[in-house]
Amino acid sequence: MKQFDDRKKTAREAERQHLPPLTVGTLAGSDRLRRWLTAAIVAAAVVSPGLMSAAESPRRPNIVIILGDDLGYADMGSFGSEIKTPNLDSLAKDGVRFTNFYTNATCSPTRSVLLSGVDTHVNGLGNMDEWTAPNQLNVPGYEGYLNKQVATLPELLKDAGYHTYMVGKWHLGKAPDLIPAARGFERDFSLLDGAGSYWDMNNFTAASPLSVFTEDGRYLTKLPDNYYATKTYTDKMIEFIDANHGDGKPFFAYVSHQAPHDPFHLPREWRTRHVGEYDIGWDAVRQTRLKRQIELGIMPPGTQLAERMWFVPDPIVLAPAARAILGKKMELYAGMVENLDFHVGRLIDHLKEIGEYDNTIFIVFGDNGAEGTDLFKMVAGSPGSRDYLFSAIKWSQTHPNAWGDPGSYVGYGPMWAQVSMTPFSQYKGWTAEGGIRNALIVSGPTVKRPKESINCGLMHVADIMPTLLDIAGASYPQERNGKTLLPLIGKSWMPMLDGQVDSPRTDRDYLAWENFGNRAVRQGEWKIRWEHKPLGKGAWELFNLTNDPAERHDLAAQQPDKLQEMIKLWENYVQANNVIIPSRSMFETLEDQLPPRVPDDPGYPPLIKKKQFVPPQDMIAAPKS
Amino acid sequence: MKNKEFLKKSVLWAGLAAAVVSAVGLFYPPQSLAQVPARFYWKNLSGGNGVLTIFESISGNTNPFDPSHMVTAGAEFDATLALLGYAHNFSLFDRSATAAVIMPMGRASGEVTVAGSSAKQSASGFGDPMLEFVVNLLGPPAQKNIPDAMRYEPGFSVDFLADLYLPIGEYNNDQPLNISQNRWYGRIGMPIVWQLGPWVPGRRTTLEFLPVMWVFGDNDDYVGQTLESDLLFQLDAHLTRDLTERLWGSLDAAVYNGGAATINDGVPGEELNNFAMGVTLGYGINENLNLTFSYKSTLNDDAPDDMKMDVFMVTLVFGWHPLMEGFRKLESSN
Incomplete structure (x- = not known):
């Protein structure tokens, strides 16, 4: 413990003197060497101001x-959206x-990997807390919370001299x-639930x-005035x-917005x-978004849209009233995203005002695919149930004019979720690209790639931990608090952000997922996925x-060798991470629903596009009798 | 084997018809009369129709069938009045408009003193039918389709209203108390609906005004004499509030000014300068049928020549739109 305290002190001292910090968890020998170098530089600076100038390095970024x-994926303007x-x-x-x-297909697993x-199968979120299956109960890695076997990103950044908020x-x-x-944040204002x-x-x-x-570590009895x-x-x-601000320490700010998760509550x-x-x-x-994505370079020319889910109708068959009602849900969602953007803008503007923007790295992404499942239907229960009664009391603002108000619950359904995930297939909870691929923006002083550029490297949310430790000048310790830590699975983006490489991964590296029994592996350009019926096979x-x-x-029948090769990767992943396929799943009865x-x-059936036949004018006649 | 009915109902779209009907809401009564409760000027889907019935029980010192409210000092009238009407909503240059015809009928009785002679009188039969035209000037555009209706919120709406009464009702020139007024008359006004807060059934609040100017032709056979009436200015005001999604209430007020009557070019009578207050409860029985109960009474009516009037009013309005009726039929067949 004392060793860590010393490191923290040294990092803070280095920060104050604009020196590179010591890394956390480096070997004792190199630690001593860094300390000696630090002391030597400080001493030299005292003796020679000119030498100090040469030794100055940029302050560590926020x-x-x-x-x-x-x-x-497609909800930001820079990724093809019409949403502003x-x-x-x-x-x-x-x-x-x-x-x-890539992230995970659902929220708490993604968050657990991020931090x-x-x-997920070893950090405690092998399944979401709300859906832990009987065969996963009491199994380490499936606790339903971020377990104590892991060190968290804020803990390590705090150790490295960062404020953590x-x-x-x-x-x-x-x-x-x-x-x-308790997990490393000095200051917090947090919703502990998954939604609300x-x-x-x-x-x-x-x-x-x-x-x-x-x-700040105390459970609240009420919310602040004018809470939104x-x-x-x-x-x-x-x-x-x-x-x-002003104490010289950089900060790590985890702005984990609830928006735009349903219910679409909005001023x-x-x-x-x-x-x-x-x-x-x-x-x-969707077509408009894909066109814009191709123009922007987000998707390559020739990209096709994923099939419309078979249970979602072609909008052409819907009456204007139905389209208006369903369209209103998307109007609200767009408003949610724009409101989110507005408040992100407030934070950006504030950082500019206090002179921190130019020294701040921003990492922006969504935690999983857009939500296509009707959560309210799931939680509100059936008439006569206690949850139905609860909903009748607390969540019954169902009139469209009340949508957005307290007590209303609006989600936008699979049709709009697919729009949000243009051009991909499916949505949150599923391991199709629409469930796990996300838009990512990284900006700030450590990004040396051309501004406004687009990169297609294969990246994962697990990469953020090693990347940020690199940026903070820290490293991942082998042990912490007497516990041997599990190895990181991600790869630092630093070589890629420096422009040295285009991807943190080689073609041999692979990524794998399992959520609710849905599975996938990606290696290079190939992907296998196993999903519950009927969205999967x-x-x-x-x-x-x-x-x-x-x-x-689906090329499984055409390329059986490739399929087997990829399945082997899956088996490796299962073995390495103690993946337990859940015996129960939120999707287990979906095929019957x-x-x-x-x-x-x-265009099928042509019937839906047939218009009134108009005979030639010169052949029109009234009945003869 | 899957149950096809179950599947049909489980598909996402099955509930849309109900949602649409719910979103469009109740068909409120078409348009107005001289005495109408609040919320008569809310707009509906173009193409909608309404049949309205208004029952009033009125007592006071003015002829309840005479909107000029000519005061007969010392008189006591009682009347039972019914009005039957039909109205049709349509779009006019993208503005919401309504045309209506209303037929009053009923009976009135009381003791009347005219030119020093007193007599018990009564009258009954059909009154003067009224033609009404209302068009919105300021506010949301006409609701030409269901999406428009779903998105309707009055905000701050101002209409133009014109009523014309046709003097063809039952008239007896032997007595001043009559169902018909034996003269052309009408009014122009500007109904105003001011939405306060959200437009969500159960939470709607409005402030509504109806400033009107009544114009009266001469009755040249008013007990053998000529009756002239000055312009009468009337302002009705309502503060309305939903109590539940279907039940609402309002505080009502009315101000009357002007309307002095002159007989045979003589000295003009007293101008009205009166104030009335009332309350209304409204209930939407279903998507078609609306019911209101109101009571209103004049307040500053102590002097003999002050207008005294109190009114119990019940309105029942049946509204329908062919499209919405079709929706409902489909919904019930599912």
């Missing part, structure tokens, strides 16, 4: 992670957009030893009716930053920015993502 909850996100786009303009960045750098959604544990303050009202403490079930919040999640989180983060003035714009239907919006499918990013063409799967053949 780090801001902006995490959108269920934010879709000028502030997020400004970060893209100052930095780099990444088109092959630990190790696989968090606002927003935590979803990694509620017990006192699991909350943000944006306006108050209401949560979704009778058994757990209230959201749980903490502020996105606004309040931003206010708090600005307050945290200002409180210590009234943000609800009417797109009235009627989405009445054209999801197909048209209940069998492995093989795709070439370079040619087919929308996963329209959806219509039988049929292909999506554009």
Whole structure:
């Protein structure tokens, strides 16, 4: 412990003197060498101001992670959206957009990897807490919270001399030893649940009716006046930053927004920015987004859209009223994203005002695919159930004019989720690209790649831990608090951000996923996935993502060798991470709930596009009698 | 084997019809009369129709059938009045408009003193039918389709209103108390609806005004004499608030000014300068049928020549739109 304290002190001293910090967890020999060098430089600086100038290095950058909850791949303007996100786009303009960045298919697993750098199946989020299967109970790695076997990113950055702040959604544990303050954050204002009202403490079930919040390690009995999640989180983060600004230490700010996760709660003035714009239907919006993505260079020319889910109708068959009702949900979602962008802009502007923007690294991404599952239907239960009664009391603002108000619950369904994930297939919870691929923006002083450029390197949320440790001048310790730490699974982006390489991974490196029993492996341009029916086949499918990013063409039958090769990688992954396929899953009865799967053949049946036959004018006649 | 009915119902779109009907909301009564409760000027889907019935029980010192409210000092009238009407909403240059025809009928009785002679009188039968035209001037555009109707919020709406009464009702020139007024008359006004807060059933609040100017022709056979009436200015005001999604209430007020009556070019009578207050409860029985109960009474009515009037009013309005009826039929067949 003393060794760590010494390191912290030395890092702080180095910070104050604008010197490179000591790394955390380096070998004792190199530690001594760094200390000696530091002392020598300090001494030389005292003797010779000129030498000090030569030895000066830039102050370590601040780090801001902006995490959108269920934010879709195609929801930012810089990734092809019609939704106006000028502030997020400004970060893209100052930095780099990444088109092959992966998270997990659901939120708390992604967050656990982000903050630990190790696989979900060992860090405690082998399954979401809400869905732990019977065969996963009491198995290490499946605790349902970020377990104590891992060191967290804020802990290590704090050790390295960073202030560590968090606002927003935590979803990694509620017990006192699991909350943000116990896991390395100096200051926090956190929603411990996975979702809830944006306006108050209401949560979704009778058994757990209230959201749980903490502020600086204390559980809150009420929320601040004029609470609105996105606004309040931003206010708090600005307050945290200002409180210590000027002490010379850089900060790590984890801005874990609840937005745009449903329910789409939103101030009234943000609800009417797109009235009627989405009445054209999801197909048209997807086509427009893909066109823009190709123009921007996000997707290559020739990219096809993923098939429309077979249970989602062609909007052409819907009455204007139905399109308006469904379009209104997307209007609200767009407002959610724009409101999120507005508050991100407030934070950016504040950092500019206090002179920290130019020395701040921003990492922006969504935690999983957009949400296509009707969560409210799942949690509200059936008539007569306790949750139904609870919903009748707390969540019954169902009139469209009330959407966005406290007590309303609006999600936007699979059709709009697919729009958010243009051009990909499926959405959150599934291991198709629409469930796991996300937009990523990185900007700031350590990014040496051309501004506004686009990179297609294969990247993963687990990479953020080693990358940020590199940026902080720290390294990942082999042990902490007497426990041997699990190895990091990610790869630092530093060589890639420096422009030395285009991807942190080689073609031999692979990524693998398992959520709710849905699985996938990606290696180079190849991907296999196994998904529950009916969205999947209940069998492995093989795709070439370079040619087919929308996963329209299953090549498993055509390339059995490749399939087997990839399955072996999966088996390695299972072995290495103690992956236990859940015996129960939230999708286990989905096949009985959806219509039988049929292909999506554009224009079929022709009946839906037939128009009134108009005979030639010269052949029109009245009846003869 | 899957149950096809189950599947059909489980598909995402099955509930849309209900959602649309719910979003469009209740068909509020078409348009107005001289005495109408609040919320009569809310706009509906173009093409909508309404049949309205208004029942009023009125007592006071003015002829309840005479909107000029000519005061007869010392008189006591009681009347039972019914109005039947039909209205149709349509779009006019992208503005919401309504045309309506309303037929009053009923009976009135009381003791009347005219030119020093007193008599018990009564009258009954059909009154003067009214033609009404209302067009919105300021506010949301016409609701030409269901999406427009879904998105309707009055905000701050101002209409133009014109009513014309046709003097063809039952008239007896032997007595001043009559169902018909035996003269042309009408009014122009500007109904105003001011939305306060969200437009969510159960939470709607409005402030509504109806400033009107009544114009009266001469009745040249008013008990053998000529009756002239000055312009009458009337302002109705309502503060309305939803109590639940279907139940609402309002505080009502009315101000009357002017309307002095002159008989045979003599000395003009007293101008009205009166104030009335009332309350209304409204209930949407279903998507078609609306019911209101109101009571209103004049306040500053102590002097003999002050207008005294109190009114119980019940309105029942049946509204329908062919499209929405079709929706409902489909919904019920599912």
